Amino acid sequence: QTPGTQLPGTQTLERTATARPRMWRVLLLNDDYTPMDFVVFVLARYFRKPEQEAQQIMLAVHHKGQGVAGLYTRDIAETKVAQVTAHARREGYPLRAVAEPEA
Numbered sequence: 001q002t003p004g005t006q007l008p009g010t011q012t013l014e015r016t017a018t019a020r021p022r023m024w025r026v027l028l029l030n031d032d033y034t035p036m037d038f039v040v041f042v043l044a045r046y047f048r049k050p051e052q053e054a055q056q057i058m059l060a061v062h063h064k065g066q067g068v069a070g071l072y073t074r075d076i077a078e079t080k081v082a083q084v085t086a087h088a089r090r091e092g093y094p095l096r097a098v099a100e101p102e103a
């Protein structure tokens, strides 16, 4: 706090620890129509997953209904959701992505 702006009789205490922002999971949801190759492409392009890992995540989503594409701060997570959704719609695919708080 700037010296001289403090109320009389108050004191500013320092803290060395920096709070970490809550992280958000971006989930991909399964559907019957989006091609597997497009989901793998999305995982590589928007979530920077190596090809093999992208394949594994895609198959996990296909079999279990949903899966984690990545962990980000809230703004980044929401941007990823918007980018993936927009790209999928451009291609005419129903792929859905959602963000949810980790904890």
Ligand code: TYC
Pocket (backbone or CB within 6 Å): 028, 029, 030, 031, 032, 033, 034, 035, 036, 039, 058, 059, 061, 062, 095, 096
């Ligand atoms: N189920 C889709 C298919 O059989 C593939 C798919 C995987 C779709 C993951 C969406 O998030 C998804 N073509």
